[in-house]
Amino acid sequence: MINKISNNKFLKSTIILLFGGFLSKFLGFILRIIITRQIGTTGIGIYSLLGPSMAIFNTLAIFSYPTAISSLIAKKNRSTRKIMFSIIPVATLINIGLIVLIILVAPILSKYLLKEPSLYYPIICIGLTLPFIGLSSIIKSYYWGHQNMGPYILSNIVEQIVRIILLVIFVPKLINISLTLTISIIILVNVISETSSIIVMLLFLPKGIKIKKEDIKIDKESINDVMNISIPSTSSKIIGSLFYFFEPIIITNILSYVGYSKTFIINEYGIINGYAMSLLLLPSFFTQSMSTSLIPELSKYYSLKDYRKCVKRIKQIVFTSLSIGIISTLIVYIFPAKLLNLLFHTAEGINYIKILAPFILLYFIEIPLNNSLQALGKAKTVMKITVFGEIVRTISLVIFSFLKIGMYSLVISIILNLITSTTLYYKETKKLFKLD
Numbered sequence: 001m002i003n004k005i006s007n008n009k010f011l012k013s014t015i016i017l018l019f020g021g022f023l024s025k026f027l028g029f030i031l032r033i034i035i036t037r038q039i040g041t042t043g044i045g046i047y048s049l050l051g052p053s054m055a056i057f058n059t060l061a062i063f064s065y066p067t068a069i070s071s072l073i074a075k076k077n078r079s080t081r082k083i084m085f086s087i088i089p090v091a092t093l094i095n096i097g098l099i100v101l102i103i104l105v106a107p108i109l110s111k112y113l114l115k116e117p118s119l120y121y122p123i124i125c126i127g128l129t130l131p132f133i134g135l136s137s138i139i140k141s142y143y144w145g146h147q148n149m150g151p152y153i154l155s156n157i158v159e160q161i162v163r164i165i166l167l168v169i170f171v172p173k174l175i176n177i178s179l180t181l182t183i184s185i186i187i188l189v190n191v192i193s194e195t196s197s198i199i200v201m202l203l204f205l206p207k208g209i210k211i212k213k214e215d216i217k218i219d220k221e222s223i224n225d226v227m228n229i230s231i232p233s234t235s236s237k238i239i240g241s242l243f244y245f246f247e248p249i250i251i252t253n254i255l256s257y258v259g260y261s262k263t264f265i266i267n268e269y270g271i272i273n274g275y276a277m278s279l280l281l282l283p284s285f286f287t288q289s290m291s292t293s294l295i296p297e298l299s300k301y302y303s304l305k306d307y308r309k310c311v312k313r314i315k316q317i318v319f320t321s322l323s324i325g326i327i328s329t330l331i332v333y334i335f336p337a338k339l340l341n342l343l344f345h346t347a348e349g350i351n352y353i354k355i356l357a358p359f360i361l362l363y364f365i366e367i368p369l370n371n372s373l374q375a376l377g378k379a380k381t382v383m384k385i386t387v388f389g390e391i392v393r394t395i396s397l398v399i400f401s402f403l404k405i406g407m408y409s410l411v412i413s414i415i416l417n418l419i420t421s422t423t424l425y426y427k428e429t430k431k432l433f434k435l436d
Contacts, residue, residue: 073145
């Protein structure tokens with residue numbers, strides 16, 4: 001009977017995540033279309049150069065709190081309130097430190113590493129968004145841990161709607177003034193959208209919660225428990241983000257050295273990230289949503305040593321994720337020109353899509369396996385695989401960039417990383433459960 005209830009709860013959470021994730025991702029994609037059309041290829045290129053910096057700082061701000069806190073809550077042996085109130089001050093201190101760091105590195109990063117001085121103010125704006133992103137991730141972890149995905153999904157939808165409304169109002173007016181100002185505002189809008197998300201989640205907290213005096217006190221044991229999970233998990237993500245952070249720096253400097261123009265580098269980098277990869281990874285919300293619901297479920301079954309259910313869940317998620325990926329990728333591969341024109345009013349990126357499409361299917365296997373190993377306490381293994389995969393990607397990016405094949409050096413490095421990481425994740429998961 002308990003297993004049946006648990007299965008129903010898992011199924012319900014997954015369905016809510018899929019439906020809500022679809023709507024949230026759809027709104028996010030609409031937002032990206034709006035931004036891309038209004039700031040143009042050059043604008044999306046400059047914005048894409050900023051993407052890796054945003055990724056690494058957002059990773060540090062979030063610090064894997066959803067994974068760590070939801071896993072602890074799911075085990076039902078710790079006070080939820082004590083965990084939440086203990087980790088918020090820690091997150092605040094981390095984010096203050098990150099803001100100071102960003103202020104210090106912004107001049108060097110924009111002028112010397114990315115060779116685009118106009119990125120200085122957008123980089124500063126990234127720092128201002130971090131405290132809101134960090135707090136939002138902590139509150140989300142509460143709903144993840146209790147497998148109550150409704151408020152979490154609703155908050156994501158509200159967040160996207162707020163972002164769309166603000167950007168639809170302001171971007172057309174700002175783009176005529178300055179591209180740098182426009183990109184800065186696009187980033188700063190996250191402050192308001194994350195705040196709206198936080199408000200929605202707070203409104204759905206259970207009524208009549210009594211907060212005791214001892215709950216507000218910082219509990220070192222709770223902090224240690226969270227950090228024991230979040231530090232290894234974040235370490236692997238930081239390493240991945242760090243390599244990603246160096247990606248535009250390597251491309252910009254090497255391609256400039258071998259003779260490519262600044263305009264070519266910015267435009268082609270934007271085409272790959274803004275058009276080709278966005279289209280190919282459109283259904284990735286299914287993978288992310290299902291993996292999110294998988295984390296607390298796997299943690300619970302693994303702690304109970306119910307390995308049969310762990311294997312069943314992993315197979316279900318991987319199979320479903322890959323099936324969706326195959327259908328989506330096939331459509332994009334057959335109709336790239338029509339889709340690019342329909343969504344972005346451009347034909348740029350077809351050449352990259354044709355090469356990347358067959359290999360992008362590995363992404364829909366890689367993410368569920370990655371999250372499964374994280375949920376099963378194998379964060380160190382994940383970190384090692386991430387490091388190895390990113391080393392392969394970076395070395396190949398450097399080598400092929402010197403061969404004067406333009407931005408195809410990035411395409412090849414992406415493919416090699418996907419092959420390496422997915423193969424290693426599969427081998428580790430198979431070894432853990434002896435999967436067929």
